[in-house]
Amino acid sequence: MENNEKPCIVSFSSQGRENYNSAMLRLISTSKECGYEGDFLLHQFDGYVPDYRGVYITQGKSLNYPQPEAFQCYNHAEVPYLFKLAMIQIAREKGYKQVIWCDSTICMVKAPLELLEVAKQTGVVAFDNLGHPLRPWISDIALERLEISEDELHHVPQIMACVIIFDFSNQVAVEVFDEWVKFAQDGTSFQNSGSKREGFKAHRHDQAILSGILYKKGIKLREYGDLVYEPNDVDLKFGDKFTFVNRGIK
Numbered sequence: 430m431e432n433n434e435k436p437c438i439v440s441f442s443s444q445g446r447e448n449y450n451s452a453m454l455r456l457i458s459t460s461k462e463c464g465y466e467g468d469f470l471l472h473q474f475d476g477y478v479p480d481y482r483g484v485y486i487t488q489g490k491s492l493n494y495p496q497p498e499a500f501q502c503y504n505h506a507e508v509p510y511l512f513k514l515a516m517i518q519i520a521r522e523k524g525y526k527q528v529i530w531c532d533s534t535i536c537m538v539k540a541p542l543e544l545l546e547v548a549k550q551t552g553v554v555a556f557d558n559l560g561h562p563l564r565p566w567i568s569d570i571a572l573e574r575l576e577i578s579e580d581e582l583h584h585v586p587q588i589m590a591c592v593i594i595f596d597f598s599n600q601v602a603v604e605v606f607d608e609w610v611k612f613a614q615d616g617t618s619f620q621n622s623g624s625k626r627e628g629f630k631a632h633r634h635d636q637a638i639l640s641g642i643l644y645k646k647g648i649k650l651r652e653y654g655d656l657v658y659e660p661n662d663v664d665l666k667f668g669d670k671f672t673f674v675n676r677g678i679k
Contacts, residue, residue, distance in 0.1 A: 436467035436527035436545055439516045440535075443474035447678040450476045453533040455676075457481055460537040467527075470520050472512075508619050510635040514610055517595065521606075526598045532591040536674045538662070544594055544655065544672055552601030554594035555643055559653035563587040563640045568622040568632035574615065575641040579626070585644045590636035592656050592673050605642055612638045 438460060442453035450473060457469065469484040478486055513530060520528045527545055531537075548554045563585040577585060595602045612618040619634045643650065654667040661667050662674040 433468065433524040433526070435525070436529055436541075437520045437523075437525040438465070438467060438469045438529045438531050439471070439520050440469075440531045440533050441472050441474070441512060441516060442478065442533040444476045448476070449533045449678065450478050452676075452678055453478055456531055456533055456535055456537070457484055463537050464540040465537055466540070467529075468525070470516065470523070470525075472516060508613055509621070510619065511613050513590075513635055514606075514613055517606065518610075521597055526596060528595045528597065530590075530593045530595075531673070532675065534675050534677050535591055536676050537672065538674055539672050541594070541672045544651075545596070547651075548594045548596035548602075549599060551648060552596055552599035552603075553605050553643065553648055555588040555639070555648070555650050556592060556656040557650040557653050558587040558589045561587050563637060563644075564626070565628050565630045566633045567624070567637040567641065569624045569626070570622050571612075571618045571632060571637055571641070572624075574612065574618050575638070575645065577641055577645070585640065586650055587633075587640045588636060588643065588650060589656060589675075590633075590639065591675050593639070601646065601648070605639075605646060605648070608642055609635070609639055612642075 438456070440453060440456060442449040444450065453471060453473065460469075471478070471484065471486045473486055473488055478488075480486065517528050517530060527548060529541065544554050564582050566587055572582065595606060597603055597606070613635070618638050622632055623629065624632075655671055656673040656675070657667060657671045658675045659677070662671065
């Protein structure tokens with residue numbers, strides 16, 4: 430395994446319902462413009478994303494899934510969002526210790542130096558999904574697998590899965606990620622399923638499970654403000670210290 434000291438941004442894009450490929454180009458350009466000096470490991474599913482110097486982009490109809498077998502022989506319908514875990518694992522196997530998952534809709538507005546330092550200490554940096562606790566967004570079977578009680582669920586926050594930072598030099602990150610993979614493998618935790626809970630809306634797959642794992646591990650989420658959605662990057666309702674903005678597709 431190589432030993433890559435730089436951080437690595439990992440992302441995925443496709444034409445999909447909208448042109449996420451154009452958003453990925455924006456992710457690349459805003460990261461470079463704000464002084465990010467790490468690497469990129471990106472996968473583009475269809476359409477065309479041009480080559481960028483220093484940006485590793487794989488093209489094609491499937492990911493080059495690495496070992497272990499957890500990432501083999503699945504498609505998105507069978508295990509929703511497993512591709513996200515697979516791409517993070519690819520970065521791990523390339524020797525990157527600090528891996529930043531970014532949805533293609535993310536814009537970087539300043540280099541994430543402070544957050545990367547936090548990740549060294551905590552292992553994982555994830556961001557609070559303000560106003561959207563986990564309770565309406567997790568299935569009964571996933572809750573059971575996580576061993577979180579209904580009463581306890583009232584206190585569990587939900588992450589924003591559009592940016593997640595792992596520092597695999599910290600054993601906590603290794604444990605959290607490997608546990609996340611095991612839930613993906615169990616045949617039910619990532620899959621669409623329901624709940625009899627009042628107010629339940631939908632199961633959020635990888636996002637719901639990782640929220641539960643981080644809660645069980647006692648890892649505090651970053652307050653909303655390091656990562657914001659529009660229009661909070663303009664109205665500055667939560668301050669001007671944000672590193673990432675989710676601007677969607679434009």
